[in-house]
Amino acid sequence: MADVIHLNHHLLHVLNRFNIHLGFGDKTVETICNEHDIHLDFFLDIVNTFHDASYFPLQHLQKFKAGMLINYLQKTHAYYLNVKLPEIASYIERLNNDESILDAHKKLLADFFADYQHELIVHINKEEQRVYPYIKKLEKVLQNDSASREEMEELSNYSIHEYEAEHDDVEAKLFDLKNIIIKYLPPPKDSRLLNVILHELFELELDLNNHGHIEDLILVPIVDKMEAALRSQLTQFGQ
Amino acid sequence: MNNRVCILLLEPSFLVREGIKTLLSQIGQAFRIEEVDTVIDDLDKLLSRVKPEIAMINPALLAKKTIFNRDTDQQSNVIFIGLMHDEVSTNTIAKFDFCIHINDEKAEMNKVVEQAYRRLSDLDTDTESNNLSEREISILKLVALGNTNNEIAEKLFISVHTVMTHRKNITRKLGIKTVSGLTVYAILNKLIKVEELGGSANFVR
Numbered sequence: 514m515a516d517v518i519h520l521n522h523h524l525l526h527v528l529n530r531f532n533i534h535l536g537f538g539d540k541t542v543e544t545i546c547n548e549h550d551i552h553l554d555f556f557l558d559i560v561n562t563f564h565d566a567s568y569f570p571l572q573h574l575q576k577f578k579a580g581m582l583i584n585y586l587q588k589t590h591a592y593y594l595n596v597k598l599p600e601i602a603s604y605i606e607r608l609n610n611d612e613s614i615l616d617a618h619k620k621l622l623a624d625f626f627a628d629y630q631h632e633l634i635v636h637i638n639k640e641e642q643r644v645y646p647y648i649k650k651l652e653k654v655l656q657n658d659s660a661s662r663e664e665m666e667e668l669s670n671y672s673i674h675e676y677e678a679e680h681d682d683v684e685a686k687l688f689d690l691k692n693i694i695i696k697y698l699p700p701p702k703d704s705r706l707l708n709v710i711l712h713e714l715f716e717l718e719l720d721l722n723n724h725g726h727i728e729d730l731i732l733v734p735i736v737d738k739m740e741a742a743l744r745s746q747l748t749q750f751g752q
Numbered sequence: 753m754n755n756r757v758c759i760l761l762l763e764p765s766f767l768v769r770e771g772i773k774t775l776l777s778q779i780g781q782a783f784r785i786e787e788v789d790t791v792i793d794d795l796d797k798l799l800s801r802v803k804p805e806i807a808m809i810n811p812a813l814l815a816k817k818t819i820f821n822r823d824t825d826q827q828s829n830v831i832f833i834g835l836m837h838d839e840v841s842t843n844t845i846a847k848f849d850f851c852i853h854i855n856d857e858k859a860e861m862n863k864v865v866e867q868a869y870r871r872l873s874d875l876d877t878d879t880e881s882n883n884l885s886e887r888e889i890s891i892l893k894l895v896a897l898g899n900t901n902n903e904i905a906e907k908l909f910i911s912v913h914t915v916m917t918h919r920k921n922i923t924r925k926l927g928i929k930t931v932s933g934l935t936v937y938a939i940l941n942k943l944i945k946v947e948e949l950g951g952s953a954n955f956v957r
């Protein structure tokens with residue numbers, strides 16, 4: 514496992530979401546996954562999609578439970594909401610100590626970031642309150658042989674394609690903020706704090722890209738299959 | 753040159769192709785690559801199928817009879833980079849716009865590829881400058897002040913389609929995609945004042 518981190522240290526955050534923490538010693542990935550009761554293939558696929566955006570875990574797709582994915586995605590949401598966003602906001606607030614930046618400009622950055630934060634929170638809330646519960650319920654009903662017809666019909670009112678169609682890109686404002694700082698903000702006396710902020714924005718962008726990738730390319734196809742299974746069960750009811 | 757550059761890579765060695773791809777990806781310009789590892793008889797035909805902007809060619813993969821003629825339609829706009837493995841005649845080198853020898857230092861190779869990219873953006877007259885035109889600036893102001901594309905079209909007596917084209921160009925030139933981002937840009941560059949925004953701004957709350 515230590516080798517994995519030497520290869521790509523960005524993966525540290527990903528490990529934390531699996532409740533894996535530092536001090537691996539020489540344990541292998543497999544050992545650590547066993548210790549934490551983590552599905553090895555699932556772990557490897559998540560790590561691989563993070564490491565290489567073009568990696569697509571076709572072979573294992575069928576084996577994964579939607580619940581597993583949602584668990585991981587929710588941990589990622591929690592990381593954005595409770596750790597990353599407040600962290601970046603506090604760095605931006607610290608810009609106030611730099612007198613070489615105009616107050617109006619500090620306010621612009623702070624407002625812009627607050628606005629972005631709001632947008633991301635709305636996006637996440639929608640997934641947590643609408644989409645994920647639907648998927649979990651769908652999974653439960655499909656596993657339950659004695660699920661009632663009413664339950665199934667209620668589920669079939671929604672389709673993951675609605676989510677897919679309106680699942681918007683939460684990176685656009687982040688991209689703009691980066692360019693505003695890199696290209697358009699007048700240079701401050703000391704760039705260090707802005708460097709840190711930029712670094713954080715790049716990290717967040719990378720993470721969000723991967724998160725959206727998992728939602729669109731792994732979660733949606735799995736749910737799509739589940740919906741097909743639900744429809745076929747419903748037609749059997751009809752007969 | 754904001755789109756992906758299409759690159760044709762004509763090279764028999766897998767390792768060299770992988771190396772070239774690594775080199776290209778480290779430069780940071782998005783690209784799409786088409787790899788060919790067999791001898792080519794009809795270069796024009798290949799070029800008209802792939803339509804590359806840059807062709808990196810190991811001359812060993814050009815059959816003797818292949819016509820390497822820069823005057824044909826297919827070849828006139830392509831930038832040719834020679835990928836040399838052995839010593840080659842100056843005659844062969846002269847046919848290429850640039851040359852890389854596979855034993856070259858990395859920095860040297862980078863320089864060549866970057867020069868090729870620069871040549872490419874010179875050909876692309878559309879992006880000669882990133883400065884906004886007068887028209888683009890007036891549209892940017894209206895966007896920042898919270899006007900929709902329809903409103904802008906009405907105010908400037910132009911079609912919505914034209915407004916959209918301008919907005920695309922503004923975004924491409926500035927590297928800013930969202931309305932809030934454009935608003936910040938307009939304020940930073942004193943195109944509009946914060947007070948003008950009133951309650952209409954989407955983020956200054």
Ligand SMILES: [Fe+2]
Pocket residue numbers: 586590637640724728
């Ligand atoms: Fe999400």
Ligand SMILES: [Fe+2]
Pocket residue numbers: 636640680725728
């Ligand atoms: Fe999402």
